[in-house]
Amino acid sequence: MIKQSSAGIYSWLPLGFKVMKKIEKIVREEQNKIGAQEILMPTIQSSEIWKESGRYDDYGDEMLRIKDRQDREMLYGPTNEELVTDIFRSSIKSYKSLPQLLYHIQWKFRDEVRPRFGIMRCREFYMKDAYSFDLNDDEAVFSYNKFFLSYLKTFKRLELTAIPMAADTGPIGGNLSHEFIILADTGESKIFTDKRIFDLDSEGSIIEKKSLENLRKKYERFYSVTDEKFDKEEFEKEVDKENRLITKGIEVGHIFYFGDKYSKALNAAVDLPDGKKDYVKMGSYGIGVSRLVGAIIEAKYDDKKEIMKWPLSIAPYELAIIPMINKNDTSTLEKASKILKHLENNNIDTIIDDTDENLSSKIKKFNLIGVPNQIIIGKKSEGDTIEFKEIGKDTQNLTIEQIIKILTEQKANN
């Protein structure tokens, strides 16, 4: 699905690419639903605006610094607060045009000393980052809460239970921040929660100030922090013993509110109704799109059974046809091709494995690739019924029409 091309840098092969594009599409749709507008900023930035904000020196060695042929200082963007603020200040002049929610989905680069965990922590990575611009704190928190809801919905569609946890604001700075974390033994983040938070969801919340405030409150009723924010005494006071959960997780999203930190430094102000000017209040909101591919594998891979199953919404294909192929007998391959055609006519996205590996190693391979359904055409396949298996469940002998019915229902429920 992917291939390392150099340390911490990967190429996406057809299957991995399809998964990432489907994740990107879901992320995009949920951004659009809260009224965010898509733009696209370049990967290479000038150092000028980073000097204006004061971060050019602060950012350290993770920033990939570049000199072009004319010896100008450039950099490969690790994040885009400066650039988006520059776009904002040159196009928005009045409070009437607020709020502005802008996002883009673009490649970024952080020059990690030790890139680890494959695509989970690479140097070149694909990320959705959004930025909000508001008139005052109250409106800005409303924007923040829109993303809070949007993130809960995004991760739910990816079939992930991602818990928002109070987090440190780190090098981006600010005073309000949540990390969205999914549980995984291999995770890098240590987390401390009241386990009842896992029963919550965003059901019933709408994009309206009060509703979103209530959603935030509902989640904040339960203790849940990363180790940066952990306070043992507080944890033990607030959480009954039977509800305490100390475990590991993977960060898949991060939202920040940082007020006028960048708008002040970069002079991004708007005209107010009374004729004065004020700096806009900003937040930033990230989802690691390429990282999610890895995170979902961590969450959905069953290492005991050696089985991976992608959520249907982002699976590279809905179904894999795996025929047993003998050198001198093309009958199974012909049968497979016939079934493929029939399924495609019914809008079922299908892949066929026409390699001449032996059947059991092909099945094993597809158990790892994680296409959620399999049709196996072996010697046994005679008559009208076909061996069909939803990954992780038992094999059934069904007619092609029965299989189409099952797959169509899977999609309708998705």
Next chain:
Amino acid sequence: MIKQSSAGIYSWLPLGFKVMKKIEKIVREEQNKIGAQEILMPTIQSSEIWKESGRYDDYGDEMLRIKDRQDREMLYGPTNEELVTDIFRSSIKSYKSLPQLLYHIQWKFRDEVRPRFGIMRCREFYMKDAYSFDLNDDEAVFSYNKFFLSYLKTFKRLELTAIPMAADTGPIGGNLSHEFIILADTGESKIFTDKRIFDLDSEGSIIEKKSLENLRKKYERFYSVTDEKFDKEEFEKEVDKENRLITKGIEVGHIFYFGDKYSKALNAAVDLPDGKKDYVKMGSYGIGVSRLVGAIIEAKYDDKKEIMKWPLSIAPYELAIIPMINKNDTSTLEKASKILKHLENNNIDTIIDDTDENLSSKIKKFNLIGVPNQIIIGKKSEGDTIEFKEIGKDTQNLTIEQIIKILTEQKANN
């Protein structure tokens, strides 16, 4: 639509972004139709494979060279022959898996001394590049011809007349190459053609060896070259005086066949039926996606009338509603909102200009933005009819239902 962020590097604002994404979608669909598979290679490459091919030193200053924190030599890919060959050699071992047509759409960087013509010749640009891998010359030319057809179809869907012209193979090397060029007075390429070539199209061609050979022959019957390949004597001998056309154009696509130039250098060989091994034969095929945005503006902008009109297939919106807005009278804005809703219910992608600029400057602005249809709500707008204008045509007073009918027909014909 776009904003320069530093020399030769641009940010794409919502309208420009929408146009580019629509172009990208058409390019992608036409690649998929000839059986090309989409992958995604990173922007940052290691220098190692470029040293293997010998191009690391040859490429010159246009290559953006980077050192990471561990002092490793990296570069921002200006093209991907090496990287895709590396992917090929590590995954394809047998002639049975040929042909392979792989493409990706990714940001690239060429450090031009003098970036010019806005997004037409930037340093960071978005490009589709495809690569073909075949067993022998004959099969490789079949692959080449598939892209030849695909490019004609792609540009036709973009409502561009792009003419394939014999071209020099330049730094990528090889012996067979066509540039696809559209006419434009502002173009950088000088071209020499038999003007009858503009009457040709790919109608009736199918993805089959003979059919594609005939298509190539049909085009090659007429003289058409860029200045690199120009030979005055030949031109005047082959083209009658009345058919000679010497003018300027913009290159929007480029296809190359270069045989085993890279496969040999990088040792990309496959097992043959007779047990021997041979280097695969490769071609590469580029379309400048971000450049096309600029090229289409050049082709479609009427500088006498100061009117731009996007082809419907890639227009940022189908229709703009432009109401006259007075401080103390919100009735036109209310009317506009009502119309917007009605149009959206009929799947017409509409933008409304709710700024309080004066009406004539708003109309002028939208004449430049190039949304192909306008509804103007001024003082005159009374009763059931609305002022409707297809850009470049006369204003008509129509009912909303008549307008919907016109717009629906426009789409059906597209």
